[in-house]
Amino acid sequence: MPLPIGYVAYRHPALVSVCATIAAAGVGAAAAGPVAGLSTVLLAGGAGMVYGAGLRRGFGFSRLFLSVAGAAAVAVAVSATVVWFVAGMTMEQLQLLLEEAVAAGAAMSGASGVEAESVLGGFNEWLRVLPYMLPGLFGMAGVFIAGAMIGLGGAIFRRMGLTLAHTEFAAFRLHWSLAYGLIGGLALLLFAPRFGQGEFVLRVLGLNLMLIFQSLFLFQGLAVVRWLTISRRMSQGGTFLLFALMLVGQLFIQLASWVGLLDTWLDIRRRAARRNNDDAHVTPGQAPGGRDGEEG
Numbered sequence: 001m002p003l004p005i006g007y008v009a010y011r012h013p014a015l016v017s018v019c020a021t022i023a024a025a026g027v028g029a030a031a032a033g034p035v036a037g038l039s040t041v042l043l044a045g046g047a048g049m050v051y052g053a054g055l056r057r058g059f060g061f062s063r064l065f066l067s068v069a070g071a072a073a074v075a076v077a078v079s080a081t082v083v084w085f086v087a088g089m090t091m092e093q094l095q096l097l098l099e100e101a102v103a104a105g106a107a108m109s110g111a112s113g114v115e116a117e118s119v120l121g122g123f124n125e126w127l128r129v130l131p132y133m134l135p136g137l138f139g140m141a142g143v144f145i146a147g148a149m150i151g152l153g154g155a156i157f158r159r160m161g162l163t164l165a166h167t168e169f170a171a172f173r174l175h176w177s178l179a180y181g182l183i184g185g186l187a188l189l190l191f192a193p194r195f196g197q198g199e200f201v202l203r204v205l206g207l208n209l210m211l212i213f214q215s216l217f218l219f220q221g222l223a224v225v226r227w228l229t230i231s232r233r234m235s236q237g238g239t240f241l242l243f244a245l246m247l248v249g250q251l252f253i254q255l256a257s258w259v260g261l262l263d264t265w266l267d268i269r270r271r272a273a274r275r276n277n278d279d280a281h282v283t284p285g286q287a288p289g290g291r292d293g294e295e296g
Contacts, residue, residue: 001040002048002072002145003153009052010162017052021045035083042075043145051149055157061172065146065219072149073142080138098127132204136211143215170230170269172223174216179264182217182257185209218253220260222246227269 005024009017024044029037050071054064151169188206192199225246229239246252262268 001044002051002149003156005044005048006051006055006149006153007157009049010055010157011052014049014053017049018045021049035079035086038082039075039079042079043072046075047072047145047149051153055153061150061168062174065150065172066174068149069139069142069146069216071142072145073138076141076145077134077138080134129204133207133211136208139208139212140215143212143219147219169223170227172220173267173269174220174260174264176264178213178216179261181209182213182261185213214257217260217264218257220263221256221258222260224259224263224268225256231272 001024005017005021008020021041021044025037025040028040047068051064051068054067059067154169185206185208188202188209192202192206195202222243225242226239228234229242234242246256259268
């Protein structure tokens, strides 16, 4: 939903994009009810208009990414809150639904009662902390929505002949100060057991920070990987397989996040580009790895 509104906001004044958002919300409400109309206003009108306005003003990738992620996180949070109250569901009702689902799944799979109880216990523990984890979950959702929007928007809009300044994913790099959000989350998780009764509060706060900032640095780590595939002229098939591996395995997701965090201080791409340029002076016309004219 946000990309068409983003395109309108990029090419036309704000009033035009506001009218387009209202029209889209009316269609959504007529087709799927008022909740869908509200979601369209919040997500398309919020994140989409921020995305288009950022492109029109020439925002750098990092500023554009953070702006769209913030708008998308607010849109998801408000939409989820409205849906929750409209549905009128309580935590007790949700727990009952989960118990019925686990019982039905155990009956279909032939699992033992002990296994079903173990699964149900995990769900109950998850439900107990879910309300406290919502800020981190909404923030993480905003980050991934922003990544999808900017990635798809960049590919589609360039094919339409639009000039997009400073939006190359391979150049994405967060401000160094954001690293302390991830470090603070890790510190809270590490030292929370020492605070007795305050352990739960500090642990929840640390987990929320980790969800948000680890998602951000995951994208910076993937940007380093993207830069590597471009600088080494990796084939499209190899690039796809590498990114699929980085996004599927939990270990590789953690690794990508740490690469992004380290890049905040080490600036891996600039160092590698400088080394490649130095090597090119030593051996004129050939970059490291034997590829002529390769640049960092």
